[in-house]
Amino acid sequence: MLQLFLCEPAGDENNGNNDSCKRWRSLLDELESVIWSLMSSGGQSEARLWLCNTLSGISSINSRRQRDLFVNLLRSKPIKWHLASQLLQLIFENQPQKVGPIIAKKSYKLENFFKGNPRRILQWFSNFAGSGDFEHGKGAKALSQFAFVNRDICWEELEWKGKHGQSPAMVATKPHYFLDLDVQRTVENFLEYVPEFWSSNEFSESLKDGDILFIDTKYFVNWFTDLMYKEELEELWDVIEEFLMEQSFSFLCHHLLIILEEQDFHLFLDLIPKYLKPKSESIASGNASDWLEIVLSKYRGSSTIDQLLLLNAVTNQARQLLRLVREEGSEEEKEKIKNLVFQICDSSSYTNDLAPLMEEVSKRKPLESITRLGVHSWAIHFRLSEELRTPESWESLFISNGIKFRKSDKYTLLHDDEFSEDCGSDYDGRSSWSPKHKKRRKHKRKRKRNLDSAESYEDELVDFSLTNNRRDLQSKAGDWLLSTDGYSTTWSSLGVCGSFNLLRCSGNALA
Template sequence: MVQLFLQVPADDGSVDTDAVRARRSLLDKAESVIKSVVRSGGRYEARMWLCSTVSSVHLLDPRDQRDLFLDLLEMKDSRRDVAARLLRMIFDKKPEKAGSVLAKKCHMLEKFFQGNPERILQWFSHFAATGESAHKKGARALAQFAFVNRDVCWEELEWKGRHDQFVYLMYEGNFKDMWQVVEDFLMEEQFSTLSQYILIHLDEQRLLRFLKTLGKLISPNAQCTKLAFPCCWVEVLLSAHIDQISLDELILLNCVIAKGRQLWHLMNDEEHEEERGRMDELVRTMNDLTDADHFALIKDFMGTKFPDALKWIGIQSWVIFCGLSKLCKSADSCESLFTGNSIEFRKAYDYSLVQNDGYSVSHTSDTDDKDLTRSSHKKRKRDKKRRRHRYDSDEDNVDQLLELGTFTGKRAIESQCGSWYLSTDDFSAPWDIADIPDHLSTCYLRVWLKWACFR
């Protein structure tokens, strides 16, 4: 059985130092496996996961956000990729802003067309033929322009042609109107959208500089110490400890703290067969710890630097996730896990509470009926939200059926595989077999990060 250690013990108790030492050795080996997976083919995915986590940062003032991305635009090579992608965003989302620049710089279009007579045909061709749904290229812009009032000037024209001229205006011409359009857009657009669209295309040197600058602009609040949001750990890390950590270490931290399930799937790809075998062996030979042993292990982590403490607790939670992914294959194995770890549970659509000893207790009071009604409302909201994240589930076949979204289909799957309300989240939502490893390892992570790192 996998031990979850979801509660901080009241006292230290007697500690088996050999058992603690053995677990530390296992975590060292697990770190080596993770590094090998990320190094041998998984680097791009791991960087993409880090950018995704960073995009969830929410403690940024709009003006600071603008300055952050302006700093990025001024970096070497950013003219080639960042500026081009940012302008593409502006053209797609705020075409009227690009049009206002065109209206003042009409000679740009004249010069563009004069360069080659065929460009006129290229620009204003590609109208939709019979059976096609929409115009293409410049024809779409011309159709839109004609659709709007004829006295409207270029501001209303959605121009989706070549952008090299606009980049020139920004950098060579230093055209203030163009920079104003960019600055306004950077303040209005959501940080998450900008980050997801731009950061993944940065080289590692610029990405690290971006993260260091971001850290200086973040001021974590009281909610962060309570881990109120999934991004809190990275906000605290960037704001106070970014100078103590390399990009490699940050990528590894993000893998085990925020992207454990994705890391598990990556490791199970064919090209990582060796690493998967090593990790399977580690999980199989994982030694048992008492509450006192585990408490001593956490205290050892606390004696390290903040980033290291995050790393070791994160790796420990990921090892637990791996063990749960191997264990949670049937309803019986899951319920045995719940009982062994003192987790109260209620079978979904059964509504009988199962106590720590495994016996059921019926719910008959009015209060309980009201609670179940509230739970049902929460469940529908939670189910809708969780379906959006179902793409990375451990049980692909089950998830494909769940994606159909039918109530009957969902009940049929859950009756075969099992779905439960758990005391770990106050019975607020049902958890099926595919989600239990992620949920319980995350519960472990939150308990011990809050106790060891965010008090």
């Protein structure tokens, strides 16, 4: 039966020289080559997305370190226009009020924003309130307030839709008369004859919450990137740093890494080791990103990018890689992968077969060797997905690898007058699944069962009483509680397939 390598092998220096071990390495290298060829055929875009997803799971970088990491990336040469644009877009969408005050202080520059653009004028200034509304919109309010306060110099520039204009006194008592204002012509007059408006307190105040950003986001992104790099506006950099500290590292990775140019992505991989905590503080078992942290802390990311992409694919994205093989691989590639997988698994039947590779991880070419272990891990994943189709086949796998298990089939389709009970013990050489028929009991509540101790709970098996029309569902069940995690989680066959990972064995050696 297939060996899952759940225990660390005992070292044996002589194992690395025998012919079977050399053949095993050769098979792993050949499988690695086929996988990489398939991953590269699409320009590595999907593999890079997988790596970005794993990077986003890194938990050892605190808010200050992530701020410094991304600020250093933003300030590096050549100028990161594309990255800055994406970051500003995120700030505009999530916290526009942070940059609103910057726009307000530079309100006079918006003359050019509105000049010759009726659409922008109408969107910002035409939202006057009717008689039943509470108040004018921000742009309309700024226009009306300025017109009243400075009526001596600008009231005649107001253009009305009717045959005659409105006096300040009349509009003051009936503010809804502003609905008759020809907004476009009025603002065009202000652009030409009332320059004071564009630097006024009234107009500036209307901009502070940042709502104007949504009139034309692209315009403001371009303006603010100039403020970042050409004017080097310190106030804007302070806003950026504050935003970078407030967001999660996962959020920033998902939204920023995917748009980096290849050269900039390599730079990010080179920068990130400086901001990782020492492995004694950050490495925790079970986190898919832990292995990547170890590798990044020991190797220059840009110089090992291909191995990083491959290692991440076979260890942290095994299911996605399997999907890629099945959907994108040619028949020849799929057949070759299948043959190599079966040869690899058949040639490594004992835990100590891993000893030579483990020695290489700790002493010689560790990254190359850990990649081999990852490829072997994926080979096991592939074979599990190909061969194990029934609960019985999975239970046979558990038994052959010394994994104790309990059934955990919880059906929610039971009638109110049907119930389930837990009973039994761990596998003792007989089947762990022994269904017992229960008579239907009407109008009775399910009995509460008390357990004497934690030990008695660990000896429990789940049995179900199902009517005949549910026997087919029962026969296809595949959920277990496993001893590998202390019976703490219910595993389906899909979950089990993705959970056994050879890299568990190599953690101490690499670290």
